[in-house]
Amino acid sequence: MLTLYTYFRSSAAYRVRIALNLKGLPYDASPVHLLRDGGQQHQPAYREKSPLGTVPVLEDDGAVLTQSLAIVEYLDETHPQPPLLPADPLGRARVRAIAQTIACDIHPVNNLRILQYLAREFGASQDQKDAWYRHWVNEGLAAVEKLLAGDPGTGTFCHGDAPTLADCCLIPQVFNARRFNCPLDQWPTLRRIVAACEVLDAFRKAAPDQQPDAE
């Protein structure tokens, strides 16, 4: 039995929800509210599962897994069909590099705990936090567009004609970009791929507004 500790708006949890849906794996959703009760992710019982107090956590028959990309690769290894990584090492490296450009170089810098620190220690206003957010999204998604545009590996999706780990990361990041009013106009390849993902049930059912804890 799979249990996903999730928050509807968490971009990292959203990645894993997409992967679970693409694999057709049923799971129990256990919501962790990142803003309520001073942040439910900081409660001791949850911190036992996730030392850093981040979502998602996946429990698989008692085994506790953290870190969204590690979780998606685990799902891909334990449930190989449909594959979320290509078979060839160069293709796998390309998919992982696109995923990590988002998951390492964009998302962590804009995480809640960072924005809270900016407000607390630097007195950052909402405008300054929004500017920070948009800056890293713009820089990062421009890099993703360059990784995608004109590369023969790019197909209907980030890599080839079926969704991969890269698409599992791209869609949640684009959701965040829209939420913070970052225009996507400059990135035609990215927009085309997003449109291809958004018509698929696996992506639609993983969206924040489709979650049991959506507000």
Place this chain on the structure above:
Amino acid sequence: MLTLYTYFRSSAAYRVRIALNLKGLPYDASPVHLLRDGGQQHQPAYREKSPLGTVPVLEDDGAVLTQSLAIVEYLDETHPQPPLLPADPLGRARVRAIAQTIACDIHPVNNLRILQYLAREFGASQDQKDAWYRHWVNEGLAAVEKLLAGDPGTGTFCHGDAPTLADCCLIPQVFNARRFNCPLDQWPTLRRIVAACEVLDAFRKAAPDQQPDAE
């Protein structure tokens, strides 16, 4: 032929240098000075290889690979001995989660471009930048200690009795922690593993002060 675009102090490049050494793979080091000439990583020829202007980049017979964790996994798939990931999916997930706790949740937040933004947009002083740096290192390495301490998967190294991707990430992060005077006293498991790594040639030869571009 392998060419590594590297900077002696880059923590991400340091990870790949360790992996190359553990695999016994010779490579050409092509230094990219992150502070000289306004940042050599921003020069157009380099940005063609790395859209975000980050190091490392690995070239393997003309193929261009970005993102340190993707590169290490590529090396592990193309040169399987000695393995840098365990064979079982849960073990692989654990090693990747430790690696990603460092590579996603500690390192990007403390990257040069972030510290430069804090100074530019928030007028952060050196003391404030140091406090920022130490805050995320402390929070992150405390989480790594919890992932390591008392887990039966932990051995001489982060996972078992041979170095893995997790150790490739841990040592550069500890190097950075020391550079910014973050005490490691509270993390005995981490310190024990660091000591086990530091006597190995693969780790020693990858250290910043052993690089051709060291200052």
